[in-house]
Amino acid sequence: MNWEPIILTAKLASVVSVILVIIGVPIAYWISFSKWRWKFLIEAVVALPLVLPPTVLGFYILVAISPNNLIGRLWVELFGATLPFSFSGLVIASVFYSLPFAVQPFASSFETVDRRLIEAAWTLGSSKVKTFFTIIIPLSVSGIITGIVLSFAHTLGEFGVVLMVGGNIPGVTRTVSIDIYDNVQALKYSEAASTAFFLLIVSFLILSIVYAVNRKVWSVWPQRF
Amino acid sequence: MKIIIYCLLLTAYCLLPTANIWADKSEVLIAAASDLQFAMQDLIKVFGGIYPDSRIKVSYGSSGNFFSQIKNGAPFDIFFSADMKYPEKLAEEGYGLKGESPVMYAVGRIVIWVSSKSPVDVGKLKFESLLHPSVKKIAIANPEHAPYGMAAKESLLHEGFFEKVKDKFVMGENISQTAQFVQSGAADIGIIALSLAISPKMIENGRYWEIPSEYHNPLKQGFILLKDSEKNTTAKQFADFVKSAEGVSILKKYGFKAANNE
Numbered sequence: 001m002n003w004e005p006i007i008l009t010a011k012l013a014s015v016v017s018v019i020l021v022i023i024g025v026p027i028a029y030w031i032s033f034s035k036w037r038w039k040f041l042i043e044a045v046v047a048l049p050l051v052l053p054p055t056v057l058g059f060y061i062l063v064a065i066s067p068n069n070l071i072g073r074l075w076v077e078l079f080g081a082t083l084p085f086s087f088s089g090l091v092i093a094s095v096f097y098s099l100p101f102a103v104q105p106f107a108s109s110f111e112t113v114d115r116r117l118i119e120a121a122w123t124l125g126s127s128k129v130k131t132f133f134t135i136i137i138p139l140s141v142s143g144i145i146t147g148i149v150l151s152f153a154h155t156l157g158e159f160g161v162v163l164m165v166g167g168n169i170p171g172v173t174r175t176v177s178i179d180i181y182d183n184v185q186a187l188k189y190s191e192a193a194s195t196a197f198f199l200l201i202v203s204f205l206i207l208s209i210v211y212a213v214n215r216k217v218w219s220v221w222p223q224r225f
Numbered sequence: 226m227k228i229i230i231y232c233l234l235l236t237a238y239c240l241l242p243t244a245n246i247w248a249d250k251s252e253v254l255i256a257a258a259s260d261l262q263f264a265m266q267d268l269i270k271v272f273g274g275i276y277p278d279s280r281i282k283v284s285y286g287s288s289g290n291f292f293s294q295i296k297n298g299a300p301f302d303i304f305f306s307a308d309m310k311y312p313e314k315l316a317e318e319g320y321g322l323k324g325e326s327p328v329m330y331a332v333g334r335i336v337i338w339v340s341s342k343s344p345v346d347v348g349k350l351k352f353e354s355l356l357h358p359s360v361k362k363i364a365i366a367n368p369e370h371a372p373y374g375m376a377a378k379e380s381l382l383h384e385g386f387f388e389k390v391k392d393k394f395v396m397g398e399n400i401s402q403t404a405q406f407v408q409s410g411a412a413d414i415g416i417i418a419l420s421l422a423i424s425p426k427m428i429e430n431g432r433y434w435e436i437p438s439e440y441h442n443p444l445k446q447g448f449i450l451l452k453d454s455e456k457n458t459t460a461k462q463f464a465d466f467v468k469s470a471e472g473v474s475i476l477k478k479y480g481f482k483a484a485n486n487e
Contacts, residue, residue, distance in 0.1 A: 066297055082298030167294045169254065169301075170282035182285065185401045186262055187408060187426045 001194045004171055005179035012087070012175060013155040016094045020102035020151045023095070025144075028106030029132065047100045054097070054160025061093045062165050085167040090175075093165040097158055098151040105150060109143020110136055145213050153206040157199070252280035253460045254300060254453075258307035258446070259285040259401035260333055260373060260418035263425075264479035265305070271475060272466050279459045287399035289370025295320055295451065302454035303464060307333060307400070307418075308372035309447035322450040330467055331481035333444035334419040335376050336433040338407055345414060347434045352381075354414060354434070355390045363393045364406035364415035372444055373400040377416035380440035407431070419480035446481065
């Protein structure tokens with residue numbers, strides 16, 4: 001089995017999960033606690049990658065990050081490298097692609113935190129930031145882990161967006177799913193089969209972790225009163 | 226909370242080695258039309274025997290897709306196209322290495338291929354094979370961006386079969402996906418590159434008939450050294466190797482006729 005695409009994909013998925021924690025948690029917090037009238041529009045935008053074909057998403061991202069357009073040009077001026085068909089370009093595309101898989105579990109776990117606990121913390125003089133880190137986060141651990149693991153797993157298995165934005169470059173953008181596709185075209189069925197089986201096992205393990213984590217948390221700390 | 230911090234640190238640690246992906250410029254990255262799928266592996270193996278330190282990586286795909294990827298900044302050093310017009314356009318638009326012009330290295334051929342299980346006698350029926358009652362699906366490469374697909378379409382138009390069979394087409398994204406469609410039995414018959422038809426895995430499982438080359442525009446195969454190869458001596462060495470007698474003889478083994486005009 002060729003390990004290069006597997007290591008590359010693991011790196012991509014790790015980077016994307018970290019970025020999604022950093023930008024996903026604030027978005028989820030805002031979605032959970034904002035009272036803005038048009039909030040549902042933002043929620044719809046966050047959920048878009050769930051229903052959009054990867055080619056649509058891939059096409060828009062490719063156009064946006066192309067050196068012929070504003071974002072791509074800015075990137076070239078800042079870092080001296082073009083974004084499409086690079087690892088960084090792939091990271092950007094995957095962040096959009098996996099956004100709902102992080103934000104939705106985060107937001108739903110924030111929403112299940114008992115409002116009375118949060119308000120009690122506020123009345124006791126705790127700042128919003130302190131309340132967030134000492135009340136909301138500890139009570140949402142399962143949701144946060146679920147979000148991280150799901151976005152990791154989702155990035156691991158992405159294909160269409162990677163093919164459009166990454167373009168199958170060995171060691172740079174050839175992820176596991178593209179490698180399997182490539183092996184099938186090269187009539188290397190046994191290699192495709194072993195990589196596919198590896199991915200199947202990994203995905204199963206990851207999902208088992210998600211369900212195990214959620215179950216354990218429910219039985220130890222009942223969140224619903 | 227602690228678990229989350231540990232996870233973050235661990236993933237951040239994973240991030241570190243990714244930086245050297247960009248820095249590594251000693252290896253050659255080749256974009257090759259997928260008709261080279263098997264010939265290229267041989268070329269690289271023999272080249273590796275002469276230059277043991279060389280490191281070459283190849284992406285296979287359709288020439289048209291590579292053309293647009295290169296224009297969008299894909300970091301390839303050499304582009305082997307199944308259609309000379311793409312390297313020529315890239316050279317015109319300034320994507321080529323300075324002082325180098327596109328090189329035509331071979332002429333490709335197309336064949337009608339059937340699995341050995343098929344009842345169709347492709348050698349006798351020729352184009353009529355496509356109309357055989359057992360044929361439900363015909364695999365061709367997408368003529369929009371795959372040169373071999375274009376050649377398949379041209380030869381069908383030339384012989385007046387196109388209208389009769391076009392409803393049975395299944396289109397491969399490139400010529401090796403097309404070959405995979407027929408080899409796996411997903412399509413009953415296919416028009417594929419000769420270079421793929423005579424590769425070991427295809428020849429064991431089927432038979433083919435060569436479509437006369439005058440039925441379509443010549444499939445001029447061309448390569449070009451791209452701007453990215455500027456500091457890369459291996460890329461230049463590999464380009465010279467493909468043009469050498471040894472390179473040409475390997476290509477010939479895979480059904481690529483030598484390019485007689487330089």
